[in-house]
Amino acid sequence: MGFKCGFVSIIGRPNVGKSTLLNRILDEKVTIVSSKPNTTRTNIKGVKTGENYQLILIDTPGIHIAKDKINRLMVQNALDSLEMVDIVYFMVEPGEFIGKEIKFILEVLKKYEGKKYLLINKVDKSTKTKAINTANEIFKYLEFDYVLPISALKGINIDKLIDLTVKDLPENYKIFDNDYITDIPEKFLIAEFVREQIFRLLKEEVPYDTVVECEMVEDRSENLLYTACSIIISRESQKPILLGKRGRTIKEIGKRARENLEKFFGVKVYLDLWVKVVNNWQEKDEYLKIQRLL
Numbered sequence: 001m002g003f004k005c006g007f008v009s010i011i012g013r014p015n016v017g018k019s020t021l022l023n024r025i026l027d028e029k030v031t032i033v034s035s036k037p038n039t040t041r042t043n044i045k046g047v048k049t050g051e052n053y054q055l056i057l058i059d060t061p062g063i064h065i066a067k068d069k070i071n072r073l074m075v076q077n078a079l080d081s082l083e084m085v086d087i088v089y090f091m092v093e094p095g096e097f098i099g100k101e102i103k104f105i106l107e108v109l110k111k112y113e114g115k116k117y118l119l120i121n122k123v124d125k126s127t128k129t130k131a132i133n134t135a136n137e138i139f140k141y142l143e144f145d146y147v148l149p150i151s152a153l154k155g156i157n158i159d160k161l162i163d164l165t166v167k168d169l170p171e172n173y174k175i176f177d178n179d180y181i182t183d184i185p186e187k188f189l190i191a192e193f194v195r196e197q198i199f200r201l202l203k204e205e206v207p208y209d210t211v212v213e214c215e216m217v218e219d220r221s222e223n224l225l226y227t228a229c230s231i232i233i234s235r236e237s238q239k240p241i242l243l244g245k246r247g248r249t250i251k252e253i254g255k256r257a258r259e260n261l262e263k264f265f266g267v268k269v270y271l272d273l274w275v276k277v278v279n280n281w282q283e284k285d286e287y288l289k290i291q292r293l294l
């Protein structure tokens with residue numbers, strides 16, 4: 001024995017860097033990142049296996065005041081992750097205002113019985129004092145087992161975080177094979193890589209009104225993966241925005257997503273994109289299932 005294996009959930013408000021942290025720890029891009037809040041819509045599992053440990057991390061949607069069904073399901077997904085984990089990473093940014101959302105998360109964490117880590121992320125663009133003050137403010141409401149200033153983007157204190165976490169993991173047998181890195185099915189991962197570029201390239205409400213379904217994935221040869229995705233928007237008027245002048249925007253979305261897919265799969269990728277309009281898809285179970293929220 002002596003082998004450590006356990007689960008960690010990464011929670012926090014939208015946009016604090018949860019997905020960036022998961023990708024950094026895994027040293028592999030399995031979850032999508034953008035500068036817009038609420039990019040992650042469902043729990044994404046990533047597995048890091050070392051010589052004497054296996055760390056199963058869950059990237060969760062940002063916890064926020066949810067106004068509609070899809071956002072309520074996103075928040076519920078994040079909260080549900082706490083039921084199965086040995087450790088929770090609560091991520092904040094330096095100078096974060098202790099408002100309603102943070103207080104809500106702290107109330108939830110009061111009942112949580114595993115180890116609690118407070119991670120002050122994005123310290124690369126902040127001062128030490130600001131980070132310490134944020135931790136002090138949060139400790140007025142709840143004490144954590146560890147506080148660690150980190151930068152998920154620049155890799156600051158990540159090795160330290162992994163070391164501490166491994167010490168706190170329970171002794172257990174390995175759950176996944178050594179080369180297993182995510183529980184995300186291939187089709188969902190492809191759709192997410194497309195959705196990421198929609199979040200990155202389009203402004204305002206269109207990304208939030210979009211869901212992507214990967215309809216087909218096929219090995220066309222040893223070195224060529226063919227895949228086709230539908231981009232589903234909720235209004236006809238959003239079509240010209242998504243397509244762009246002479247189709248330039250959708251072409252760019254496809255190009256960038258394809259490049260990331262090629263890096264991930266290590267083969268050439270041919271990506272076909274289609275656009276569909278489904279009024280109010282956010283209220284339809286079929287589409288919430290595509291987004292893995294039901």
Ligand SMILES: Nc1nc2c(ncn2[C@@H]2O[C@H](COP(=O)(O)OP(=O)(O)OP(=O)(O)O)[C@@H](O)[C@H]2O)c(=O)[nH]1
Pocket residue numbers: 012013014015016017018019020021032033034035036037038039040041060061062063121122123124125150151152153154
């Ligand atoms: N400067 C800096 N930026 C960071 C760091 N970590 C993440 N970011 C940026 O913060 C933005 C949000 O990052 P995400 O990883 O998508 O954040 P998230 O918490 O998963 O976001 P949600 O999907 O809204 O829950 C992106 O623009 C990241 O590049 C960091 O350590 N330093």
